[in-house]
Amino acid sequence: MSRLDSFIRRMTAQRDVLNHIGDMVKELEGPVLELGLGNGRTFDHLRTHFPERRIIAFDRALACHKSSTPDKEDLVIGEIRDTAQQFTGINAALVHVDIGTGYEERDAVTLTWLPQLAAALLAPGGIVASGLELNHSQLENLPLPHHVKKGRYFLYRRI
Numbered sequence: 001m002s003r004l005d006s007f008i009r010r011m012t013a014q015r016d017v018l019n020h021i022g023d024m025v026k027e028l029e030g031p032v033l034e035l036g037l038g039n040g041r042t043f044d045h046l047r048t049h050f051p052e053r054r055i056i057a058f059d060r061a062l063a064c065h066k067s068s069t070p071d072k073e074d075l076v077i078g079e080i081r082d083t084a085q086q087f088t089g090i091n092a093a094l095v096h097v098d099i100g101t102g103y104e105e106r107d108a109v110t111l112t113w114l115p116q117l118a119a120a121l122l123a124p125g126g127i128v129a130s131g132l133e134l135n136h137s138q139l140e141n142l143p144l145p146h147h148v149k150k151g152r153y154f155l156y157r158r159i
């Protein structure tokens with residue numbers, strides 16, 4: 001499979017997972033957190049699906065498309081490991097994690113702090129959709145949409 005094929009499959013899985021959890025998230029109170037604003041594509045998808053919800057976006061730098069720029073009060077610039085720490089206990093309904101790099105060694109470093117942080121940001125019963133596998137005792141696996149291949153995206157509910 002070429003990198004283009006692989007990218008398309010990952011993006012398709014990402015969109016399908018975000019669509020799949022729409023009703024679950026709507027039943028929960030609390031903000032949505034977007035870890036990895038990037039170009040702002042998934043931020044835009046989330047705000048389309050959750051128009052009434054506060055969505056706080058995190059990235060180390062602002063590089064999104066102008067049309068997908070969060071309001072100033074909902075944009076947090078800096079290293080997520082540090083900046084998101086200040087939001088622990090915010091009881092998020094959804095944390096969407098899109099900070100994988102495709103480099104195993106770099107992602108392994110991220111995974112030394114990310115699962116704990118994601119769990120601490122979520123409300124009990126809150127959902128995390130992630131491009132990286134998050135192993136944490138407070139995060140239980142949720143089934144993926146049937147057409148999304150295992151390992152292509154990850155879905156959990158906080159216990």
Ligand code: SAM
Pocket residue numbers: 035036037038039040041042043058059060061063078079080081098099100
């Ligand atoms: N969700 C975005 C979209 O749909 O356009 C794509 C996100 S891109 C794959 C990953 C983003 O996460 C990059 O913009 C990168 O700067 C950011 N990022 C990765 N690790 C980070 C970290 N530890 N702290 C802050 N930002 C990080």
